[in-house]
Amino acid sequence: MADEVPQLIDVDEVPELVDVDEDDVPDLVDVGEAAAEPRGRARTPIAVRKMVRDKVPITLLTGYLGAGKSTLLDYIMTENHGYRIAVCMNDYGDTTDIESKALQFSNDDGNDPSAGMLALPNGCLCCSFKDLGIAAIEDMVAAQREKVDWVVVELTGLADPAPIAKSFWANEEMGDLELDSVVCVVDSRNVLKQIDEARDDGSPSECQRQIACADVILLNKTDLVTPEILDEVTAAVAAINPTLRVYRTDHSQIGLDKLFNLRAYAAAPTAIEECSDCISHTHTKGHAHTHGHHSHGITTTTIPLPPLSAEQFAALNDFLEEFIWAGKLLVDSKPVSWDGEPPEILRTKGFMLVDGEEKVVQGVADLFDIQPAVGSGDAQPKLVFIGRRVDSRLGDVVRARLGI
Template identity: 30%
Template sequence: MQRLRIRRIEEKSLELCGGGGGGGGGGGAQQPSPARIPITIITGFLGSGKTTLVNRILTGDHGHRVLVIENEIGAISIDHHLIDEERSAAASASSAGVVVLKNGCMCCSGETPGSELERVLDKLLEIGMAAGAILPFDYVLIETSGLADPGPLMQVLWRREMATSGFYLDGVVSIVDAAHAMRHLRPAEAEKQVAVSDLVDLSDSPGALEDVSRAVEALNATAPQLRTSHALVGAATLLHLRAYASDSALELRRAAAGGAASHSPYVSCVSLESRAPLRLDALQSWLRALAEDRSDDVYRIKGVLALRGEPRRFIVHGVHAQIHGFAGSEWRDGEPRASSLVVIGHRLEGLRLDESFAACASDGESQSALTDAGECAPCEEEEAAAEGKKRL
């Protein structure tokens, strides 16, 4: 049964990679284009306020036609006067359960059988095929259920083949209820939801906010934190994060990453730095070994690196075994060309990672170079070097 489900998910994800509306675009970095539709994942533990936030975006006056895919069945409640009955009837004729609002936004539930990931893929494919070449929405929000691990969905949306899809992963937003967070952050699911996020919204309970903020920072020192009341945050703050698209959006917050210490038995955040330029071939071997040996344990990788003989920053993003690297902007004159990489995952050995990462700057002639498009070979497509395996 499990093998059949995995096979179905693989087939559906590849089908989504091949189309699903909008235009394609080459390159493993998944650069946004006007023809491609961004996807933001909204995650958070049970009762954190995800549905309140999503309802506000659905009914807001923000100029976007947002499609919300809801995985908590029946959780979203929309006032009747906000619904466009005619367009809802037309949409439901081709894709069951779709509600269209007067502001152009759409809402539907993942009601098909199977895992949460499979339901989301079904809905994206179903609506994409029904709409044809022109989709009736320009943004997708996926609200996960409270106990869901967003990692598998992120892996599908971040896989290299998605570069030819009409969709791209824009970012992951985690909602944390500060009033109950110190209890909620104990389960592994809740910790991972924070660990993989690109933005964390801390809502309510001003008295406990500082303790919660430190706990969140220990799990994910790279994610900016918002402080709101009842998830009262505008769509402009949550949408178009471009979290995977360029170095301009990558906030590593080196001091915080270096100083935060996680006391969690599940998740740790390790900050790695090198003041010497890295050899690309050594870095590729290191990343390949990390992807192969610790793919289940490494939740997120984010980094801005300096390569030997390369005038541009090298940007690294990874979700489990899906690790992509591409060239960013050029280093400015007089700017220190230092490398910073943050690895977030399960029971990581910080000292061992630090030593093996530092070895990527060791003496030796680099045998690899970036392509004209500013990319390196995919880490998951080459044979892992024996040297790289030994270092990890």
């Protein structure tokens, strides 16, 4: 099966985990495989150098307290995996015995941007960014630039990653940093209950929002649930966000190459073509379809797009500006009737052909960007919206705006 690619996820089916060529799409890790992988296996310097980019990539790590974030961070900061990672922890207390493993602790000079950085024996660095802003993180990393290939930022268990991802993605003060992806760790034992929880105002829970904004999900603690429960969890997660890469793990053990260099916010067709929707074999061509769950509050709709003319592209760009930036849904300059409040978008992805030129759409919350695609891919033109009150009517609006 070395040349196969992952099956597209249908929310009515539990997706199978398949093996693929590691030079193409990353393997989906099964529990036994993950457990068998040596924790101390070092990566060769050549493999590390392949991941070096002009800017230092950032991975946001989210997940409920107790899901396994600390276990993953402990692996990053203690094992000889070969990566030089700066870990920005929300609180040192969330990870056991890190300070005792440090080689040195920088001085308390307030003028030193590297103050507060711990140097670890495996070549990684860590710091606490509690109460610090993006600029402070950028300054600390810049001071250690020759020692850092990657940055992992841990979010609190109750954090909504959407506004944080938006800040890291769009902030002009980022300098030498760029957002690569959002990784979410979930507790397979408790995630179904956490998904069905709601805020006091009836809006989706933090767990739902974390899953909706993630690019990768680690279904952790798989050794503590039955195969039937694990399949139910997989389907529930895919119902919220069918664009995810899903890995099943035990004690958060996974090769870091599965989490890094995903370019989920880059203008790369691979960031779109690996969206695991099921348009091609379960829905009528040309019509949007929606994934959801009766109690989630967060749904996904995927809208197939034809090749676009320059005029149609301009119309689509106008639609995205009005909808994502201003929260307006208009057809022929008239508001579209929507039951209750209009949709709230958490994540936008898209791929389109405009007069033969490939373009990629990326968005988080109320920001989006369209760039020429980098490299070539076989992605089918489409728009994917993930958020609240999202349904197939968005496809009707898009087609009306495009005149198709």
